[in-house]
Each structure stands twice: as structure tokens, then as C-alpha cells.
Amino acid sequence: MGLISPLVVIVIVVAVAASSLRVLREYQRGVVFQLGRFWKVKGPGLVVLIPGIQQMVRIELRTVVLDVPSQDVISRDNVSVKVNAVVYFRVVDPQKAVIEVENFLMATSQLAQTTLRSVLGKHDLDEMLSQREKLNIDIQQTLDAQTLSWGIKVSNVEIKHVDINETMIRAIARQAEAERERRAKVIHAEGEMQAAQKLYEAAQILAQQPQALQLRYLETLTVIAADKNSTIIFPLPIDVISPLMKLVERKLAPATQPQE
Numbered sequence: 184m185g186l187i188s189p190l191v192v193i194v195i196v197v198a199v200a201a202s203s204l205r206v207l208r209e210y211q212r213g214v215v216f217q218l219g220r221f222w223k224v225k226g227p228g229l230v231v232l233i234p235g236i237q238q239m240v241r242i243e244l245r246t247v248v249l250d251v252p253s254q255d256v257i258s259r260d261n262v263s264v265k266v267n268a269v270v271y272f273r274v275v276d277p278q279k280a281v282i283e284v285e286n287f288l289m290a291t292s293q294l295a296q297t298t299l300r301s302v303l304g305k306h307d308l309d310e311m312l313s314q315r316e317k318l319n320i321d322i323q324q325t326l327d328a329q330t331l332s333w334g335i336k337v338s339n340v341e342i343k344h345v346d347i348n349e350t351m352i353r354a355i356a357r358q359a360e361a362e363r364e365r366r367a368k369v370i371h372a373e374g375e376m377q378a379a380q381k382l383y384e385a386a387q388i389l390a391q392q393p394q395a396l397q398l399r400y401l402e403t404l405t406v407i408a409a410d411k412n413s414t415i416i417f418p419l420p421i422d423v424i425s426p427l428m429k430l431v432e433r434k435l436a437p438a439t440q441p442q443e
Contacts, residue, residue, distance in 0.1 A: 205230040205239055212277040213239040224277050242277040246338065247288070251295045253346070262308045265346040270295045270326065276334030284333045291326075291335055298325050308347075315342050 207213050207226035215222045215230075216238050225239075232239055249270040256266050272291060274280045280287045302322050303311060311318065323340040330337055347355070 199234055203232045203234050205232060207241070210243055210245045212242050212244060214242060214277050214281045215239050221278065221282060240281050242274055242280055244274055244277075246271055246273045249288075249292055249295060251292070251299055253344075254296055254300050256300050256303045258303065258308045258311065259305060260307045263348070264308065264311065265344075266299060266303055266311070266342060267344055268295070268299055268322070268340055268342045270337060271339040271341075272326075272330065272335050272337040274334055275336045279332065279334030287333050287335055290333065291330060291337075294329060295326060295340075298322055298329075301325075311342075311345050318342060 205213060206229055209227045212224050212226045213230050215225055215232065217233075218236060222237065230239065249272065251268045251270060253265045253267040256264050258264065270291070274287070284290045299322060302325055303318065306314075306318065319340050319342060322342075323337055326340065327337040
């Protein structure tokens with residue numbers, strides 16, 4: 184009986200010692216409570232607790248990747264879409280993460296869902312599709328401002344998908360086609376205006392130098408003669424044929440006078 188008692192004592196001491204020792208990794212911290220009150224944050228490394236008096240809650244400091252499920256969002260222009268996102272956050276204050284909120288992971292997830300709907304609901308569909316970077320920053324800043332009191336730092340938010348129904352997809356395709364046609368017409372009109380401006384400038388230059396007009400006329404005839412045409416029409420300036428027409432009129436005038 185005397186031999187059993189020391190063994191029992193040794194077993195009890197070893198069990199108590201084992202229950203009082205904790206090993207925390209580099210990315211872990213321990214929030215220690217003493218008789219129900221917060222005592223201190225300990226770790227990493229070996230942590231010794233007083234059994235029955237002190238309790239510890241483990242908190243990881245690594246970045247958590249939170250997948251936000253698809254949310255039904257009605258945009259500012261009354262278009263219904265489904266949007267999902269990814270939130271990256273980490274614990275920066277273990278004390279607040281344990282004391283200020285019951286389950287910081289669940290709380291951050293629910294807050295991310297409501298924030299996603301509220302922020303995107305303030306923007307049009309075109310902004311959701313073309314300005315994702317700006318929307319990501321808006322959602323991240325809104326989340327970060329609210330999770331700061333929980334000891335949570337939201338580092339990044341990325342919108343993954345914006346799902347649109349088939350009717351809206353066809354409407355967007357028609358809108359894009361109309362926009363392309365509008366741009367083509369504008370470019371064509373600008374080209375016509377530039378061409379007209381250049382022709383106007385060329386006409387002014389030719390009007391100042393009649394010799395240049397004659398040279399341009401001869402150059403045009405050379406280009407026409409180079410082609411294999413069966414018929415060639417030579418345009419003659421009116422100042423060239425006017426003297427010939429007057430000479431013909433003078434010769435025909437005596438013959439056409441009425442006899443007395």
C-alpha cells in the first residue's frame with residue numbers, strides 16, 4: 184500500500200502538469216482568462232496555465248480566405264443580378280476577437296454578405312461590369328471600418344462573378360452593337376468633314392494659281408489615258424471653248440439674217 188501511494192501522486196502530478204502546458208505555434212496566440220477575467224495574450228511558444236484557475240482560447244493570426252456565397256443584388260437601375268465575392272482578412276487584436284464578438288468568423292461572413300448587397304445596390308449594372316476594382320475598394324473599406332472593433336483587418340475583397348439573366352444579356356448585346364454603329368457613323372462623318380476641309384483648302388490654292396489648275400487637269404488626263412478604256416471623255420474648261428463658240432456664232436450670223 185505504501186508503494187501505490189507515491190505512484191498515484193506521481194501520476195496526478197504528471198497529469199496536472201500536462202494539463203497546464205500549452206504549445207503555441209508562430210501564427211497562434213493564446214487569450215488567457217483568470218477566474219473568468221481577461222488576464223493577458225500569450226504566445227508563441229510554451230505557455231504554462233494554472234489548472235482550474237486559468238483558461239486559454241487559441242486564435243490564429245494567419246489570413247483567412249472567406250468565400251461569400253452568391254447574393255441577389257438589385258442595382259441602382261433596377262437590374263437583378265447574382266454576385267459572389269472573396270474576402271481576405273486576419274485577426275490583428277486577439278483580445279477583441281475573443282471578447283467583443285462571439286464568433287468572429289461567422290460575424291465577418293454575415294457582415295460581408297450584407298455589405299456586398301448594400302454597396303453594389305448603389306451602383307448601376309455598367310459600373311458593376313466595368314469598375315470592379317473601384318467596387319472592391321469600396322466594399323473593403325466599408326467592411327474594414329466595421330470589423331475594426333472586433334480586432335479584424337480586412338485586407339482585400341474581390342468580386343468573382345456577376346451573373347445576369349439571358350434577357351439582360353441580349354439587351355446588353357444590342358446596346359453594344361448600337362454603340363459600335365454609332366461610333367462608326369461618327370468616324371465616317373468626321374472623315375467626310377476632314378475631306379471636305381482639305382478639298383476647300385485645295386480649291387483656294389488652285390484659285391490663286393490658274394497654272395496649277397491646268398497642270399492638275401493634264402495630270403488627270405494622264406491617269407485616264409493609262410487605263411485601258413474604250414471611251415475617254417475629255418472635260419474642257421469653259422474658258423477654252425468660249426472663244427471658239429463666239430467665232431462660230433459670228434460666222435453663222437450673216438447666213439441666218441432674214442432677207443428683205
